Amino acid sequence: MPDSHPKSPKVIIAGAGLTGLTMAILLEKAGIEYQVLERSSEVQQTLGGAIILSFNVMPLMEQLGILDQIEAISYAIETTMIYKEDMEVIREINLRSNRKMVGHGTQVIPRPQLHAILLALVPKEKILVNKSIESLVQDADSVTVTCEDKSTYTADILIGADGTDSGTRRALYKDMDKDGITPKIIEEENKTLYMSVFGTTDPMDPANFEGLDDDCTRCDTVVGEERGLTYRTFIIPNNRVSWRVDFQSSDMDPEWVEGYKNADYKAFDVKKLPERWRGRELAMMGSLGILFDNTPQDKICKVVLEENIYENWKHGRTVLIGDALEGMLDAVVLSNLLYEMPTSNQKNISKVFDEFVEERSPSSRRELSPAQQATHVMFGRTWLDVAGRYLLLKLVPRYFKEKSRDYINYYRPQAAFLPRIPSRGENPSTPQRFSKKYAAFLKNKGASSSTATTV
Ligand SMILES: Cc1cc2nc3c(=O)[nH]c(=O)nc-3n(C[C@H](O)[C@H](O)[C@H](O)COP(=O)(O)OP(=O)(O)OC[C@H]3O[C@@H](n4cnc5c(N)ncnc54)[C@H](O)[C@@H]3O)c2cc1C
Secondary structure (H helix, E strand, O other): OOOOOOOOOEEEEEOOOHHHHHHHHHHHHHOOEEEEEOOOOOOOOOOOOEEEEOHHHHHHHHHOOOHHHHHHOOEEEEEEEEEEOOOOEEEEEEOOOHHHHHOOOOEEEEHHHHHHHHHOOOOHHHEEOOOOEEEEEEOOOOEEEEEOOOOEEEEOEEEEOOOOOOHHHHHHHHHHHHOOOOOOEEOOOOOOOEEEEEEEOOOOOHHHOOOOOOOOEEEEEEEOOOOOOEEEEEEEOOOEEEEEEEEEHHHOOHHHHHHHOOOOOOEOOHHHOOHHHHHOEOOOOOEHHHHHHOOOHHHOEEEEOOOOEEOOOEEOOEEEOOOHHHHHHHHHHHHHHHHHOOOOOHHHHHHHHHHHHHHHOHHHHHHHOHHHHHHHHHHOOOHHHHHHHHHHHHHOHHHHHHHHHHHHHHOOOOOOOOOOOOOOOOOOOOOOOOOHHHHHHHHHHHHHHHHHHHO
């Protein structure tokens, strides 16, 4: 029987964050039909401090034609210093050789500005706001989501890119339950949560802060003596400072933590942090309080970095992707597979999802993600975290570097359906996925343009 499914799938993307927008841009370029459904009433994300964009995502940014814009509003990290509160240096990590090795720097970029750059590449009509996905039904032919306002949308594939508080994940796990599959969620009783407050200051006077008018960033981390406090600063263009304060739920008032737990994407009142933290000194001079006071109060936000570990990423016609840098890498791998998918029947979709999870599996991400390691090593305050930090940073510092080296230096996936960016640095990237479909497209294009020239 002939396959009745159309060749190019129709996709719903849940969420217009950094991950959802990257996915949308890639599907737009791949010529795949899609619609983004966003929970908020405003599509712009205005909250937050800086995001670290590692150099393994830069070839993709170059392919999308936004590398120059990114470099114009960000600085490459050249050194990372880790201090005790008395400013004794625990460790200095030099990243100056990165550009030589991989051709790009690791950029520190304000999250709202990066979001705006990506948003500009997605046609307005492709994003619907006030669409909070609440439930889904899927069968061999399609997936249908129902939003809070009772509207429904049907497609061949649903991609959940809706962040840590994912409505798609909740809906998917209910659907799996219904199909007799118990989703694996690793939940620890009374588990310590890692929490962060992020902000970016307005321009400040360079006379008062060391290195503020340099044209590269310094990333300073101070591991506080008081239990429950680590803070970081990054200098960004226009004499501004992006900052984050990290702490653990176990060190805070339980009542306060309860109210804090569910990040609600609203501005956070920084006065809720303990008053004594304001006086904590910065390596670049000044104090945390000065940063708080120079930051637009309506742009400060709180985030719970880790709650549970969810092992299931896919079922039927639905797949989950996400989390900033990792989400961008997910998006490029998934879009390559979708571009190549012959038709959108269940068999082909399952094959694509299997290959996707194999490459981007949660276990390998946990193993390899430098960001994840950094969270535990830098900010963890359990005795195990402290011992780990001591071991990794003081005794065997090479371990930390080498463990993530292969992932960072060689893993630089590109869109297989866009012109390939040559490897810029001394270290070659892992082989890029080859697309027969794109090769055929180029061949046809070449043939038709040479016909056009001769006519
Ligand atoms: C408010 C906020 C600020 C942050 N600031 C920083 C920062 O400054 N620095 C840093 O390193 N990390 C920060 N983080 C951490 C976060 O990991 C990354 O910043 C990054 O935003 C993750 O990108 P994402 O697109 O995967 O998820 P998100 O940015 O969370 O985007 C998910 C999108 O999905 C939408 N959505 C959620 N549920 C539904 C639903 N049911 N239906 C439809 N749409 C839905 C949301 O409104 C949102 O637009 C922040 C996170 C948040 C939530």
